[in-house]
Amino acid sequence: MADNAKLQVAGKDVEFPVRSGTIGPDVVDIRKLYAQTGAFTYDPGFTSTASCDSALTYIDGDEGVLLHRGYPIGQLAEQSSFMEVAYLLLNGELPSGDDLGNFTNTITRHTMLHEQLATFYRGFRRDAHPMAIMCGVVGALSAFYHDSTDITDPTQRTIASHRLIAKMPTIAAMAYKYSVGQPFQYPDNSLSYTGNFLKMTFGVPAEKYEVNPVVEKALDRIFILHADHEQNASTSTVRLAGSSGANPFACMAAGIACLWGPAHGGANEAALNMLREIGTPERIPEYIARAKNKDDPFRLMGFGHRVYKNYDPRATVMQKTVREVFESLGVNDPVFETALRLEELALSDDYFIEKKLFPNVDFYSGVILSAIGFPTTMFTALFALARTVGWVAQWNEMISDPEQKIGRPRQLYTGPAQRDYVPVGQR
Secondary structure (H helix, E strand, O other): OOOEEEEEEOOEEEEEEEEOOOOOOOEEOOOOHHHHHOOOOOOHHHOOOOOOOOOOEEEEOOOOEEEEOOEEHHHHHHHOOHHHHHHHHHHOOOOOHHHHHHHHHHHHOOOOOOOOHHHHHOOOOOOOOHHHHHHHHHHHHHHOOHHHOOOOOHHHHHHHHHHHHHHHHHHHHHHHHHHHOOOOOOOOOOOOHHHHHHHHHHOEOOEOOOOOHHHHHHHHHHHHHOOOOOOOHHHHHHHHHHHOOOOHHHHHHHHHHHHOOOOOOOHHHHHHHHHHHHOOHHHHHHHHHHHHOOOOOOOOOOEOOOOOOOOOHHHHHHHHHHHHHHHHHOOOOHHHHHHHHHHHHHHHOHHHHHOOOOEOHHHHHHHHHHHHOOOHHHHHHHHHHHHHHHHHHHHHHHHOOOOOOOOOOOOOOOOOOOOOOOOHHHO
16 A cells, blocks of 8 residues: 555645554554544544554454464464463463463452452342443442552552452452352462352352363353454443543443443343244244344344454354363253254355354353353353453553543534524523
8 A cells, every 4th residue: 555645625635644554454544634634534433443553452354363462362262271361462472381370370369359349249239230230349449449540650550450350250250149149259269260260150158169170161261262352342442431541440340331232242142042032943944034034123143243254263162162061061951952053054054154144252152151050141241351351451552552642532513503592581
């Protein structure tokens, strides 16, 4: 591409520099557009706008590529661990054995919550949605950890980052325990990050909890696959909140609130609900026919992706993991059989192949989480738990970026032009 992009606005010719990243599309730097032309660009949803430069995550939706710091997501999910991926996203490189041990030790020893937060939980109704609790508790962390809210201090930023990654499983597990009326379980430092979360979620004081290694590995993979996904809605929300100088706990609470939206974090729950509606494998042809009918409002959830126009690279790993979990847990449920059969039919049906409606990560993750024993209300909370790593890494990158400014999107104003006020008695 040329060094400059030429644009004509109201008869005036202007040029803007074109910048290139390591890989991916070039970008036209329009920061001086308003100053030079008096015009803005119009881009609802910012789908054609790069709001920042970032060295964290790269997506090529057409080719089905997802890289974290250059490493393919499939390799990380198959060979790495969530703690290793967290270190990679935060620090830019894979850790040595000693680095990983020290990092894991630091996270492990930050997992406990301030004891007064247990009282905070009891202020919620028992039927409160876990995401409502997560929003409130994470935002409240800034009231308990004053020593890590100064965003100008790199040491405090590091401590806050570690605390958020470490405490999010505890917060999520306590939200679940509160909803089912069971006592909170304290963290167990002898377990892995994911194993500890499973115990805090499903363990009870009356008996010893044994972590199923297959389930532990499956959930760890789900965490890896959801760790970061470039400049999506919740990540952009975290960056936008952070651009004002808000403390990191407030920024993460903002990200959780955005993720709660069904168009963002609720897709795996929608996919599972669809499978339950279908019910049994025998009814799949009926629903596939409905999906093909343009006049029928029914849509197959968990197929296709807004970004990936090819196969979702995260789904490839999940496809294998589903079978491992089902076999280990001895799952015998029509819903899960329906999922496997629907996947098989969709991958061989010309209609789905032509439209590239492949199963995505949400199709598989909802099925796996349900098989493990998580209620659908916890699905988005688990997403938030995993994505915290990406949010924290993106927030740190933004704070350290000398070109970063407070977010201030512009608008195309379509309201009334200036008019004079008329006293109420004269209207």
